Amino acid sequence: MLSLQNTYVKDQVTKSILRESINRIRSMSVIHETLYRSKNFASINFSDYLHSITNEIIVTYPVLFIKTLKNIITHYKTIIYINILKRKASLKLSVF
16 A cells, blocks of 8 residues: 555655655564464574565665675675785784
């Protein structure tokens, strides 16, 4: 119903609010679906839940997800490079 309403709204602020509401409802539906499929309603398989919610994020926010992933990879490469430099520095110091 919100998606249908969103197609008729012209105001961008209202459209944004409706999109966020739709996304929140999707997030809640993922956890409800995960609980429903679970044999134990007191807990869920976190791995399954994380997989499902990640897929929803990728589908809902593909550009944001790609940017975030690129940032993570960049930071990871930087950390690796810093660690390599630290190892080289410690090797040079240990020789003396």
